[in-house]
Amino acid sequence: xTDVFAALGHGFAVAATPINLFFCLAGAICGTLIGVLPxxxxxxxxxLLLPATYALxxxxxxxxxxxxxxxxxxxxxxxxxxxxxxxxxxxxVTAIDGYKxxxxxxxxxxxxxxxxxxxxxxxxxTVVIALLGPPLALMTQQFAxxxxxxxxxxxxxxxxxxxxxxxxxxxxxxxxxxxxxMVGMDLNTGEARMTFGLVELSxxxxxxxxVMGLFGVAExxxxxxxxxVRIVNKMRIGTIxxxxxxxxxxxxxxxxxxxxxxxxGILPGGGATIAxxxxxxxxxxxxxxxxxxxxxxxxGVAGPESAxxxxxxxxxxxxxxxxxxxxxxxxxxxxxxxxxxxAPGPMIISRQPDLFWGLIAxxxxxxxxxxxxxxxxxxxxxxxxxxxxxxxxLVIVVICAIxxxxxxxxxxxxxxxxxxxLLGYVLRKLDAEPAPLLMGFVLGPMVEENFxxxxxxxxxxxxxxxQRPISLALLLVSAALLISIMMPAVRQRxxxxxxx
Amino acid sequence: xxxxAGRGHNTDFYSGLLLVAVATVALLYIRTxxxxxxxxxxxxxxxxxxxxxxxGMGLCLAVKGLLAExxxxxxxxxxxxxxxxxxxxxxxxxxxxxxxxxxxxxxxAIAHFASVETRWRQSLVSGVLLAAASAVIFVWLLxxxxxxxx
Numbered sequence: 001x002t003d004v005f006a007a008l009g010h011g012f013a014v015a016a017t018p019i020n021l022f023f024c025l026a027g028a029i030c031g032t033l034i035g036v037l038p039x040x041x042x043x044x045x046x047x048l049l050l051p052a053t054y055a056l057x058x059x060x061x062x063x064x065x066x067x068x069x070x071x072x073x074x075x076x077x078x079x080x081x082x083x084x085x086x087x088x089x090x091x092x093v094t095a096i097d098g099y100k101x102x103x104x105x106x107x108x109x110x111x112x113x114x115x116x117x118x119x120x121x122x123x124x125x126t127v128v129i130a131l132l133g134p135p136l137a138l139m140t141q142q143f144a145x146x147x148x149x150x151x152x153x154x155x156x157x158x159x160x161x162x163x164x165x166x167x168x169x170x171x172x173x174x175x176x177x178x179x180x181x182m183v184g185m186d187l188n189t190g191e192a193r194m195t196f197g198l199v200e201l202s203x204x205x206x207x208x209x210x211v212m213g214l215f216g217v218a219e220x221x222x223x224x225x226x227x228x229v230r231i232v233n234k235m236r237i238g239t240i241x242x243x244x245x246x247x248x249x250x251x252x253x254x255x256x257x258x259x260x261x262x263x264x265g266i267l268p269g270g271g272a273t274i275a276x277x278x279x280x281x282x283x284x285x286x287x288x289x290x291x292x293x294x295x296x297x298x299x300g301v302a303g304p305e306s307a308x309x310x311x312x313x314x315x316x317x318x319x320x321x322x323x324x325x326x327x328x329x330x331x332x333x334x335x336x337x338x339x340x341x342x343a344p345g346p347m348i349i350s351r352q353p354d355l356f357w358g359l360i361a362x363x364x365x366x367x368x369x370x371x372x373x374x375x376x377x378x379x380x381x382x383x384x385x386x387x388x389x390x391x392x393x394l395v396i397v398v399i400c401a402i403x404x405x406x407x408x409x410x411x412x413x414x415x416x417x418x419x420x421x422l423l424g425y426v427l428r429k430l431d432a433e434p435a436p437l438l439m440g441f442v443l444g445p446m447v448e449e450n451f452x453x454x455x456x457x458x459x460x461x462x463x464x465x466x467q468r469p470i471s472l473a474l475l476l477v478s479a480a481l482l483i484s485i486m487m488p489a490v491r492q493r494x495x496x497x498x499x500x
Numbered sequence: 501x502x503x504x505a506g507r508g509h510n511t512d513f514y515s516g517l518l519l520v521a522v523a524t525v526a527l528l529y530i531r532t533x534x535x536x537x538x539x540x541x542x543x544x545x546x547x548x549x550x551x552x553x554x555x556g557m558g559l560c561l562a563v564k565g566l567l568a569e570x571x572x573x574x575x576x577x578x579x580x581x582x583x584x585x586x587x588x589x590x591x592x593x594x595x596x597x598x599x600x601x602x603x604x605x606x607x608x609a610i611a612h613f614a615s616v617e618t619r620w621r622q623s624l625v626s627g628v629l630l631a632a633a634s635a636v637i638f639v640w641l642l643x644x645x646x647x648x649x650x
Binding site: 160221398400402409412431448 | 538642
């Protein structure tokens with residue numbers, strides 16, 4: 001226990017250097033910005049800003065990218081409450097009661113409880129990472145390659161759970177991603193694979209080009225399809241501070257939301273969106289008077305907003321301790337770490353203590369900054385909504401192009417982005433989500449390596465995956481997850497959750 | 501919710517077709533790789549397995565789309581699609597030949613036509629501002645090795 005505090009102290013020393021403080025703030029501001037602007041999600045933005053973190057040290061880079069992710073959870077609630085447009089999918093349920101509160105003239109109360117709930121949840125979530133991280137990493141260090149292989153399988157299955165729509169198609173997308181991940185040099189023999197004879201592909205498909213095309217540019221193109229929505233905000237926001245009575249009413253909801261979010265963040269197949277939906281459902285269930293929900297119940301804002309922020313923090317646990325991403329955003333973090341030459345996994349805590357503890361400490365600081373960014377300065381963010389998309393998208397495409405180009409200073413990467421944008425657009429039209437594809441792409445090389453290594457140690461016997469207890473347990477969990485989403489009852493429930 | 505689409509004209513059929521196409525191309529290129537055995541896996545072993553699974557899943561989807569009704573394909577909007585993709589291509593072609601400033605101006609000029617709501621005066625100002633800002637931030641501060649002008 002004292003070790004944790006000593007390490008955390010070290011983390012604060014890392015996070016409080018002026019440069020890291022600056023990038024923490026920059027991430028928090030960027031996150032709030034994209035959270036406020038609809039039609040620009042965290043996945044697209046983080047992929048947009050990935051090249052910009054190139055010049056930074058790995059610690060500053062990951063601190064900033066994390067700031068964008070949890071900052072977006074704060075910003076998303078602002079527009080959900082004020083104009084009934086959730087900036088992020090995680091704030092969809094917040095709009096139900098939050099916007100009602102705003103209509104009743106209680107906008108400031110709703111905004112304040114969203115920010116305070118998020119802050120408390122963020123702090124508790126961070127403590128959970130600090131306490132859970134080291135023991136989990138120690139446990140994962142016992143893993144041999146068959147166990148790793150099964151862990152990756154679990155990670156991939158969780159991508160299926162997260163995907164909206166047909167599970168079969170999500171699995172197909174994973175295999176497509178895995179196959180794309182194979183492009184480039186074979187690790188064991190150095191032979192070029194599926195490079196079409198192009199030298200540019202020998203290091204594999206450029207991660208930034210793939211992500212930016214599939215998520216960033218494809219999203220811009222679909223946003224340009226219809227007429228843009230003009231947002232007029234007539235709401236007057238007074239001083240943002242909740243009354244004592246309101247705080248007391250929301251206290252329980254904040255804590256319940258935090259607990260739920262913390263849990264969902266760690267679990268594979270959880271994630272911030274599902275956490276916020278579940279928190280809303282839970283608040284509705286425990287409330288004495290259910291009719292208040294949908295009519296401006298403060299718990300309906302406090303619960304989901306706390307849950308999504310807690311989950312945003314704790315979803316770093318599987319990434320930093322075991323090296324598996326549990327969502328598309330975390331897959332991006334894997335990419336970011338790999339770009340900086342750091343292999344995500346159990347060795348991060350012992351080999352890169354600055355990175356692990358610095359990131360945790362920066363989350364405390366970032367959450368505090370976000371409360372300040374969001375509460376007194378809320379007027380500025382709301383005014384940003386007035387920026388028309390016809391100007392915004394021009395800025396986005398130019399930053400995208402320069403960003404992709406600057407990774408390797410190669411025009412080839414820009415052309416590759418064009419290809420992946422087309423693929424991303426077509427996949428959208430075919431109702432196939434690109435997120436599982438990304439997970440497959442990121443995990444592909446690791447899956448292959450561990451698969452090959454396992455079969456070498458077992459002399460070609462595939463039973464090795466079932467003979468090792470850890471591997472067997474992980475595979476059983478994966479199978480249970482897969483079967484559960486195929487079952488009609490759960491399937492129905494999933495559809496409801498996504499449609500609500 | 502979109503109304504169900506007829507056989508052969510639904511998302512299942514076309515996503516299946518797409519997967520089959522990708523898997524076929526991959527298989528053509530995996531052909532030249534050594535596959536090896538379970539005991540001594542060659543570079544082609546794992547990709548071959550993946551491509552075959554993908555081919556199988558693609559065929560399943562395509563057949564399902566042919567036999568049953570499914571949800572229709574979303575409508576393609578060619579104007580934003582073509583303009584945005586072209587604008588990126590123009591940037592890629594021009595950035596090393598004509599310099600960053602011209603590449604950005606060309607990209608904005610083409611991207612301008614992606615939306616019907618853009619106004620040429622605003623786009624012109626945005627383009628000039630973006631070129632100037634990029635020159636300062638990326639070339640001057642971040643020192644990306646790229647020429648500003650031809």
